Amino acid sequence: MLSFGDRATASILVVGLFVLATGILSDDYFRVALCTAMIFGLFAASTDISFGFGGILNLGAALFFGLGAYGAALGQLGDIPYFWTLVLVLLVSASAALVICWAGLTDGRTSVQFGLLGLVLSLSMEQVIISNYDILGGSNGLAGIKLPYLLNYQMTSLTYFVIVSAVVIFLVCLIQNVTKSHFGRVLILARDEPEKAQSFGYDVWAIKTYAVVMASALAALSGALYAPLVGIAYPGLFAIASNMVVLVWVIVGGRATIVGPFVGAVLFKTIEFEIGSVYSDWYLIFLALIFLAVVIFLPGGLVTLLNLNGASRR
Amino acid sequence: MLAATEMFLVPMLDALIASAIVLLLSFGLFIIYGLFRVVNMAHGEMVMLGAYIASISQGAGFGFTSATLLAALFVGLVAVFMDMLCIGRLRVQSPVATLLATWGFALLISQSVRLLMGAGGRFVSAPFDAVVQVGGNTYPVYHLFLLVIAILISAATWFILVRTRLGHRVRATAEDIELAELSGIDSRTIFTCAFAIGGAMAGAAGAVLAPLYAINPFVGSQFSVLSFLAIIAGGLGNVFGPLLGAGVVGGAKSLINNWSNITISTFATLALVALLMILRKRDVELR
DSSP states (O other), X not given: OOOHHHHHHHHHHHHHHHHHHHHHHSOHHHHHHHHHHHHHHHHHHHHHIIIIISOOOOTTTHHHHHHHHHHHHHHHHTTOOHHHHHHHHHHHHHHHHHHHHHHHOOSSSEEHHXXXXXXXXXXXXXXXXXXXXXHHOGGGOEEOOOOOEETTEEOOHHHHHHHHHHHHHXXXXXXXXXXXXXXXXXXXXXXXOHHHHHHTTOOHHHHHHHHHHHHHHHHXXXXXXXXXXXXXXXXXXXXXXXXXXXXXXXXHHOTTOSHHHHHHHHHHHHHHHHHHTTSHHHHHHHHHHHHHHHHHHOTTOGGGGGTOTTOOOO | OHHHIIIIIHHHHHHHHHXXXXXXXXXXXXXXXXXXXXXXXXXXXXXXXXXXXXXXXXXXXXXXXXXXXXXXXXXXXXXXXXXXXIIHHHHHHOHHHHHHXXXXXXXHHHHHHHHHHOSSOBOOOOSOOXXXXXTTEEEEHHHHXXXXXXXXXXXXXXXXXHHSHHHHHHHHHHHOHHHHHHTTOOHHHXXXXXXXXXXXHHHHHHHHHGGGSOBOTTTHHHHHHHHHHHHHHHOSSOTTHHHHHHIIIIIIHHHHHHHSXXXXXXXHHHHHHHHHHHHHOOXXXXX
């Protein structure tokens, strides 16, 4: 019999490969939308590590996504090779996450103040960028970011899509397996029974910090993949709506399942692309209503409807 | 003498006015979040809604006072509606769910306002535009009026919470819900009352502060951030918390801003709030 872990990994692979195949066959315009959807899928899955499995509320998840995007943009403007830009982005975001955890993360249960700290940092970052026109482009953002080179070969939208999709599918499967590993189980214990975890000799703060650092670094990576695709890094990435939609995907998809947030993000991003251009005024209201309905009536998210039993969540 | 007033009095007055603004903003949140630990992410949007109601009713010919009362009434009713729909129920089940639900409402409110009223900014005129001279600077009398209002509202809230029967019930419910229930207090009604009062205060704050801001559907997040920072800095549950919080987030920021620029003062204020958080180490944890 298949365990849930295998089924979840299989679902990620099926959905990911389906999107990959569709993207290869479709036109440039739709491919960019699908590529965006995949990148946000990785972002949602990474947020699920800290929020779903760690039970650590972070209302400013988009802070690191935005930092990654600005990192990629600044790296290209400063003529740093894309690979080293990514390495720098990962290092900087991981250390920033470490500092934030040191300042605000407690070893108890879900902390509201830590969640708000993230949001405040994200919104302050938005203000700082808007008020720094010279270096950070102000409210216009840093535009004109091109797709990166791969060994002197300028990537096209097709090659970029294939590479990004492969990386996203690999990383999301990896995240899924990490949450099923010993570390994942200890993280769940630290979320549900912090006192018990402590008495088993685990350092709850350190475990939660690992989760936040991992999630933040992956969020920054998705941001760094996003900026070259859309060609711009803009302060709106740090705005309240950006911070909110990722939590919407995680909650609506199903917390602490990885596959739920991943598929949720890919699905919603594609829906947004399809209906967003026609009904853009209504899209966010539609999203808010779905979100409210799921929070009130279906706390486990849409994954519970598929009855993937054995999923652990709170 | 003149140098002394310019060096000292003017920045102090600026800081006092900035504190008064933050105090007005955060009082509604203090009642809901500070006392009842319900993280109302829609607080800023409620303030924004109050500002819109004030602007619309002023356009319809209402005076300043009646427009403010209308805003308080309307936003108070919105709060009761939110409470009836889900907050009251979810609060018992899972506090994280209440937080997320109020965030959903925040998005719903700001997007609905954008759809109905358009995304453009609105300006609300102050009821009086006289100015006074203090130490060579001109101040709108309205700013000084806000200072008086803030003092009156904090005094009234303090009086209601500490001296009246309703206040005792509210604090008892906030502190120990089971004990309050055993003493014959209907905690459900008390919570609905508190949520409605918090909402009404947010609405009134929006109406009173509207002349100071360019009001648009997305200004709510700015209000939310200021008020959450103030509540966190001031501490929860203590009646004097909002005063301290407003002093740090409004006053200290304004003072630092005098000697530096907005980026430095923003980060210095954040550092100060973080320091207060670390010093206090008593965090709100949700089960």
